[in-house]
Structures are given as C-alpha cells and as structure tokens.
Amino acid sequence: MIAYKVIFGTITKTNREDAEWLVEDYISVLLHNGQICGEYFLVVQKEKLCAYLNVQGRNAYAMKYHCKYGIERLHKIIEFFGRKPQWTLIDDDIPKQNITWENAPFLYLFTHMGDRRSSLCRGDNGESISIYLIPGEHEQREEIYFWQQEYKTYDQAWTYSGALEKVAYKQLATSDSELAKAGQKIGKYIEKVTGIPTYYYLVRYWGRRTNEYARLCPSCGQNWSTEVNSNEFHHFPFKCDQCRLVSHLAVSYEDERQAVIGEWGG
Known part of the structure; x- marks a missing residue:
C-alpha cells in the first residue's frame, strides 16, 4: 500500500455536498477495481476538497488502469472542478516495481x-x-x-x-x-x-x-x-x-x- 493525498479542487459551502458525492462515487469505483484499498478520508484544506487514501501499487491511479466506470466518473470530476485530480505521494516506503503473476508456479x-x-x-x-x-x-x-x-x-x-x-x-x-x-x-x-x-x-x-x-x-x-x-x-x-x-x-x-x-x- 502506498499513501497519497489527492487534491480535487476548490469547493464552496453551497456545492460541497455535490462535490463530496462525486468524489466518493469515483473513489468507490477505484476501490472495487482494486486500485486503492482500505479506508480513505475526505477533508477540506484551504477551500480545496482533498482525499487521503492508499493505492495498491505503483501508479495504480493511472488512466491506463481505470475501467470504463472509472473513466466515466473521472470525466465528471474534471467537469465539476475544471481540472484533473492532483495525486501527491506522501509515503516514503514504495516498491520498486509492481508484483505480477508472471512466471509464478501457481x-x-x-x-x-x-x-x-x-x-x-x-x-x-x-x-x-x-x-x-x-x-x-x-x-x-x-x-x-x-x-x-x-x-x-x-x-x-x-x-x-x-x-x-x-x-x-x-x-x-x-x-x-x-x-x-x-x-x-x-x-x-x-x-x-x-x-x-x-x-x-x-x-x-x-x-x-x-x-x-x-x-x-x-x-x-x-x-x-x-x-x-x-x-x-x-x-x-x-x-x-x-x-x-x-x-x-x-x-x-x-x-x-x-x-x-x-x-x-x-
């Protein structure tokens, strides 16, 4: 697991509920797709909606790993905030490479x-x-x-x-x-x-x-x-x-x- 902070964008008191719903819907898809894991937390810092979460591997949040539902939710996020989410690594302990099934005996x-x-x-x-x-x-x-x-x-x-x-x-x-x-x-x-x-x-x-x-x-x-x-x-x-x-x-x-x-x- 690798810890990240994700900044989605600026929110106001009037649109916070809608913003949080969109973000949680997006995170839910990533969770079910195996890209992130465990608990996550949404916070507002300097008027920006942020999430603290763990990803399951190097660059697990990359677009190439998104399923069609993840891509659909991401487009809604970008439309709402006017920007792509900003992923910032906050973990010093990261693997050199992802573990795969290749060459495993079973x-x-x-x-x-x-x-x-x-x-x-x-x-x-x-x-x-x-x-x-x-x-x-x-x-x-x-x-x-x-x-x-x-x-x-x-x-x-x-x-x-x-x-x-x-x-x-x-x-x-x-x-x-x-x-x-x-x-x-x-x-x-x-x-x-x-x-x-x-x-x-x-x-x-x-x-x-x-x-x-x-x-x-x-x-x-x-x-x-x-x-x-x-x-x-x-x-x-x-x-x-x-x-x-x-x-x-x-x-x-x-x-x-x-x-x-x-x-x-x-």
Whole structure:
C-alpha cells in the first residue's frame, strides 16, 4: 500500500455536498477495481476538497488502469472542478516495481479480517498481486473485491468467538461452503485470464492428534499431502492439483470433535 493525498479542487459551502458525492462515487469505483484499498478520508484544506487514501501499487491511479466506470466518473470530476485530480505521494516506503503473476508456479487466494492487501498471492513467495493488474472487466474485479469483504466478515465472526463462531468457521474451512464455492469460481477465472494455476486456501484450525498429516483432500478424497515442512505460509503441506485447493496443518488439537469440519466425508 502506498499513501497519497489527492487534491480535487476548490469547493464552496453551497456545492460541497455535490462535490463530496462525486468524489466518493469515483473513489468507490477505484476501490472495487482494486486500485486503492482500505479506508480513505475526505477533508477540506484551504477551500480545496482533498482525499487521503492508499493505492495498491505503483501508479495504480493511472488512466491506463481505470475501467470504463472509472473513466466515466473521472470525466465528471474534471467537469465539476475544471481540472484533473492532483495525486501527491506522501509515503516514503514504495516498491520498486509492481508484483505480477508472471512466471509464478501457481497463485492462491487468501485473506483475513485485518487484510488490506489484495487476496491474490504468488505461490513462490506469498507476495500479494494487486487485482487491478488482472486482465478482464471491472465486474470480475469487483466480484473479487466483494468476495474478499465477505471472507473478512466471516473471519471476524469466527475470531471473535460469538454465537456465529461455528457457522463462520464452516464457511472458512469447508470446500463446499458458499464462501468457498464463490472463491473457487474466482480462482477459475483468474487461472483462465493469467494461464497460471490458481488455488483456493482452506482454513484448518481444529485437527486430529494422530494422522493429521494423512488427511485427504476434502473435495475429491485423494491424497494431497506435499510432505512440505516449513514455517513459510505459502509452503503448503496440503495441495490438490485436481481440485485447486491448498491448506495447512491444524493449529489446535484440543477438541477433536471439531476436526471433522472441513474433512473428506467419504
């Protein structure tokens, strides 16, 4: 993420509401297109409407990355303010180049409740790939955005251990949950447009004290152990090439009654 200040233009007390609506509409499109991420703030400084926000990569705000809806909103911004938005870098920590999917052995989808990065990662180093760099239309990138928000909601519900803890965990840990099916659909799309095998990550918290290493792929029932032993997140001990699923060993073995969640049912 790279922090920017964006100056849109001068406003008055009488047109501030209209100006803010146009700017928020524009920012919303950039957010859903994967160009910016996280929270943003609108402020008025010296009678100019400004936004403080984070972009997902170098020059992510460039016109070449705008979808048709972003271009449409940008033209409305220019018409209203009589000028193009002025983007000013306010972050010293910027990457030398954008991370892409090129030459990756595989890709995988993973996110969590506090994640502000893209949910698409490289399989060789775990680095996040910004969604706006993925070929295709805005609708597909927006679908990825909304899936990630839904995933984070379930992860939060599970983490906070409230009344929905078990319901949320099933969504995260089972390969045929609505959340997982939506994610696997996205994975198939990404694989189609990039040509890189794309896997869906399944959470595994509760496990078995014996034979956890031997558990089968929950989707096809075949052996999917990679025999990998590493502390690196992207070095998955379970990986099914047929079903495009990856997972880890369990975190807790204190309650084996919960271990059945996410296992092959036979």
